[in-house]
Amino acid sequence: MEExxxxxxxxxxxxxxxxxxxxxxLSLRTHKAPERLxxxxxxxxxxxxxxxxxxxxxxxxxxxxxxxxxxRLLTDAGTIGxxxxxxxxxxxxxxxxNALVAGIAIGLLVGAGGSAWVGDWESIYPLRNPWWWxxxxxxxVSVAWIAIEGFHSHGMAKLRHKLxxxxxxxxxxxxxxxxxxxxxxxxxxxxxIQQIEFDVTGSYSASLDALASTLELIxxxxxxxxxxxxxxxxxxxxxxxxxxxxxxx
Amino acid sequence: METxxxxxxxxxxxxxxxxxxxxxxxxxxxAIKAAGLDPKSVKRDELRVVFEKLMPGELxxxxxxxxxxxxxxVIDELESAPIAESDAPSSSPDDVFRRLSKA
Numbered sequence: 001m002e003e004x005x006x007x008x009x010x011x012x013x014x015x016x017x018x019x020x021x022x023x024x025x026l027s028l029r030t031h032k033a034p035e036r037l038x039x040x041x042x043x044x045x046x047x048x049x050x051x052x053x054x055x056x057x058x059x060x061x062x063x064x065x066x067x068x069x070x071x072r073l074l075t076d077a078g079t080i081g082x083x084x085x086x087x088x089x090x091x092x093x094x095x096x097x098n099a100l101v102a103g104i105a106i107g108l109l110v111g112a113g114g115s116a117w118v119g120d121w122e123s124i125y126p127l128r129n130p131w132w133w134x135x136x137x138x139x140x141v142s143v144a145w146i147a148i149e150g151f152h153s154h155g156m157a158k159l160r161h162k163l164x165x166x167x168x169x170x171x172x173x174x175x176x177x178x179x180x181x182x183x184x185x186x187x188x189x190x191x192x193i194q195q196i197e198f199d200v201t202g203s204y205s206a207s208l209d210a211l212a213s214t215l216e217l218i219x220x221x222x223x224x225x226x227x228x229x230x231x232x233x234x235x236x237x238x239x240x241x242x243x244x245x246x247x248x249x
Numbered sequence: 250m251e252t253x254x255x256x257x258x259x260x261x262x263x264x265x266x267x268x269x270x271x272x273x274x275x276x277x278x279x280a281i282k283a284a285g286l287d288p289k290s291v292k293r294d295e296l297r298v299v300f301e302k303l304m305p306g307e308l309x310x311x312x313x314x315x316x317x318x319x320x321x322x323v324i325d326e327l328e329s330a331p332i333a334e335s336d337a338p339s340s341s342p343d344d345v346f347r348r349l350s351k352a
Contacts, residue, residue, distance in 0.1 A: 030348065089342050
């Protein structure tokens with residue numbers, strides 16, 4: 001692996017940790033569950049990135065397994081957190097959403113447990129370890145759910161926006177949220193191909209590594225635009241809305 | 250069972266149009282969905298917009314006359330009805346996403 005390969009991972013990890021800290025600070029003011037839950041989710045994902053990058057930075061062979069296993073478990077815990085966030089915010093009274101959260105959690109636990117049972121502690125051998133696919137499927141379902149809720153809410157918000165009961169920025173946030181989920185799905189596909197490649201050849205190709213890093217960076221950038229949009233970006237969205245209203249009128 | 254804002258609006262629509270209960274509820278559900286809202290969690294101010302902007306068209310399509318008068322009357326009745334909103338304002342996805350952007 002190239003020496004600079006971990007730079008992207010460090011950027012993503014820092015992005016998650018800072019976003020988590022900002023949402024945690026908000027939760028201290030509001031005492032609301034959604035911000036607490038999302039803050040915890042992003043913290044877990046940020047820490048998982050730290051676990052994956054530390055052994056690369058240390059370049060210490062013995063550090064890989066404990067850090068990778070911890071990183072994977074933190075990712076899984078964060079994935080359960082994201083599913084709980086979706087249930088709480090978008091489907092608070094849905095039995096189906098409860099079942100989906102339970103299914104994701106069980107899939108992650110069974111997949112991680114099964115992988116450990118067959119000796120694939122880091123969960124990196126999809127061709128030799130069928131449990132790998134259970135864990136991977138649970139992650140794919142969770143990110144697909146993010147995408148579906150985002151795009152569905154965006155469609156509904158567009159209708160509300162036309163009637164003047166939803167502001168343009170809120171409507172746009174759902175689109176970005178959905179896009180983040182869709183890109184996480186593509187990332188998971190690339191990640192599966194990468195792991196198969198590793199299982200076969202024992203190494204990762206630089207091109208897939210670069211693609212995966214890019215696909216990891218885009219969703220955190222989108223999450224930042226959802227929750228912490230810069231003033232210029234906000235103005236741009238509002239201006240484009242004003243323009244479209246003029247052309248419609 | 251507690252009457253929701255949706256149930257009350259459907260009742261008022263039924264009384265003013267001569268629709269059956271099923272027709273009134275169905276028409277209201279269609280209009281609320283067309284507004285991008287959820288009938289289970291629709292709020293009073295949202296329902297007002299539905300009756301102002303979408304319901305007159307829905308009623309005309311169903312052969313109802315004086316739609317503007319009917320909708321205005323239903324809005325008035327809903328405004329004064331002593332009924333609890335079905336959902337706390339801070340818990341809708343719009344409110345959550347708007348609040349989180351203040352972090």
